[in-house]
Amino acid sequence: xxxxxxxxxxxxxxxxxxxxxxxxxxxxxxxxxxxxxxxxxxxxxxxxxxxxxxxxxxxxxxxxxxxxxxxxxxxxxxxxxxxxxxxxxxxxxxxxxxxxxxxxxxxxxxxxxxxxxxxxxxxxxxxxxxxxxxxxxxxxxxxxxxxxxxxxxxxxxxxxxxxxxxxxxxxxxxxxxxxxxxxxxx
Numbered sequence: 001x002x003x004x005x006x007x008x009x010x011x012x013x014x015x016x017x018x019x020x021x022x023x024x025x026x027x028x029x030x031x032x033x034x035x036x037x038x039x040x041x042x043x044x045x046x047x048x049x050x051x052x053x054x055x056x057x058x059x060x061x062x063x064x065x066x067x068x069x070x071x072x073x074x075x076x077x078x079x080x081x082x083x084x085x086x087x088x089x090x091x092x093x094x095x096x097x098x099x100x101x102x103x104x105x106x107x108x109x110x111x112x113x114x115x116x117x118x119x120x121x122x123x124x125x126x127x128x129x130x131x132x133x134x135x136x137x138x139x140x141x142x143x144x145x146x147x148x149x150x151x152x153x154x155x156x157x158x159x160x161x162x163x164x165x166x167x168x169x170x171x172x173x174x175x176x177x178x179x180x181x182x183x184x185x186x
Contacts, residue, residue, distance in 0.1 A: 002061045002062055002063050003031045003032065003059070003061075003062045003063070004028045004029060004030050004031055004062075004063050004065060005030070005031065005032045005033075005034065005054060005057065005058055005062055005063065005064050005065070006021070006024045006028065006030045006032075006033050006034070006064070006065045006066070007033075007034045007035070007050065007051060007054050007064060007065075007066050007071060007072070008020040008021055008024070008033070008034075008035045008036075008066075008067065008071060009035065009036040009037075009039060009048070009050070009051075009071045009072075010036075010037055010038065010039075011038070011039065011040045012038055013037070013038040015037075015038075016037075017035050017037060019067075020066075020067040020071065021033070023067045023096060024065050024066075024067055024096065027096065028065050030065070032057065034050045034051065034053055034054035034057070035050045036048045036049065036050035036051060040074075042073075042074055042075065044073075044075075044078055045072065045073055045078055045079075045081065045082040051072075051082070055082075055085060055086070058086065058089055058091045059089070059091075060089060060090040060091070061090060061091070062089075062091045062092075063091070063092050063093075063094060064086060064091055064092070064093045064094070065093075065094045065096065066093070066094070066095050066096070067095075067096050067097060068095060068096065068097035068098065069095040069097070069098055069102075069111060069114055069115065069118075070118055072093075074118065074119065074122060075115075075119060076112070076115040076116050076118075076119045079111065079115045080111070080112065080115065083102050083108070083111060087102075087103060091103075095111070098110060098111075098114060149172070149174055149178055149182055151181075151182040151183075151185045154168060154172055154174075154178075154179060154182040154183065155182055155183050157171065157172075158179070158183060165179045165180060165183075
């Protein structure tokens with residue numbers, strides 16, 4: 001008799017796996033849950049605690065259910081390697097969003113194509129982000145957080161008071177590293 005095992009993952013700490021759990025629970029009687037909370041899909045499957053535990057737990061005939069294939073990873077090669085590792089244990093993988101069983105040849109074909117398309121889209125997004133950053137720089141726009149420390153004021157106060165780095169940091173409520181940086185720039 002096969003055991004249904006589920007895997008959920010969210011990329012950031014402010015997200016929750018609850019929606020994935022509800023989606024899977026609505027269709028499957030899950031015997032064991034594995035989860036990675038706040039772990040990016042770009043982290044290799046073997047380096048994710050929850051997925052590593054799942055790989056160690058599953059046995060021949062088990063079915064691993066994911067809400068969507070991108071929960072296994074965002075890199076085509078990593079997703080395929082994970083699926084192959086499960087197949088080597090005679091474990092099938094079902095992706096609910098895409099609606100296929102990855103243990104079948106048609107499922108593996110679909111997985112390969114979808115993972116490749118997802119990876120292409122991520123690369124396109126990255127290229128658009130970089131183009132946007134370059135355009136903003138060319139237009140003279142400031143990127144990143146605005147500076148909150150007045151380097152000249154920090155340096156002047158430290159010199160006027162013959163203060164140590166630590167005393168200066170405490171006076172301004174900043175780190176010793178920030179005092180060192182401020183004093184090295186002026």
